[in-house]
Amino acid sequence: MLQDKSNLPLRVLAIADGWIPSAELVLREPLEYLEREGALTASIHLISEPLLRDKIGEVSLVIMMRVYQPEALEMAKYARALAIPVIYAIDDDLEALSPDTPLGRHYQASGAWPRIEEICRLATQVWVFSDVMKAKLGRIQPRTVKLPAMASIELIDELRTSRESSPPEKIIGYAGSITHDDDFEAVSAALGGVLETRPDSAIIPGSAISTACRRSTTTTTSCCRGTGCSA
16 A cells, blocks of 8 residues: 555545546546555545545545645645645646636636645646646646646557557547536437448447436437447
């Protein structure tokens, strides 16, 4: 088992802004795997949960992802005061969002980016997933590292070129949280048309999208062919 500087088992507190795919891939999946392997113990919480600050003194590492709220900054300051390392992870440039969009207006009105910058300054390390973000946050926090992106074009290209032949079935993958449910429903008819004209294709929706499959006007067979979807 991994150990902290006191030779105690590594205890991780992970805090996310919401249960979105990036939080699942960056936090939940790796931490649950390492916990199953006996390497550490971990608990994952949303920033909106109460009494999170009280948990900081019980762990040896805090990982924060995409959080920007005032309480997130206070938690980073508190962990720093307790000499507990903080890793901040972010996969989107929230500052670059147009203020003409509802999401951009929200982040701008809430003062999200200046607060993110302050958290990054306090962090022991910052995780990003692109060269652009590394250059941007590296000016604020020199200990900024670029991790492999969740959907890395470079890695996909490597896999494509390493295969001796094309797979017999063309697979369309779709991942999204429950908030993307309607997005999948909007394109499901077109995807169904692809499946009807291309019998060598299959669609693999994420688990949260299976609700859209069930509601879709496209037949369940067309929408979920070959996916094991429970629709």
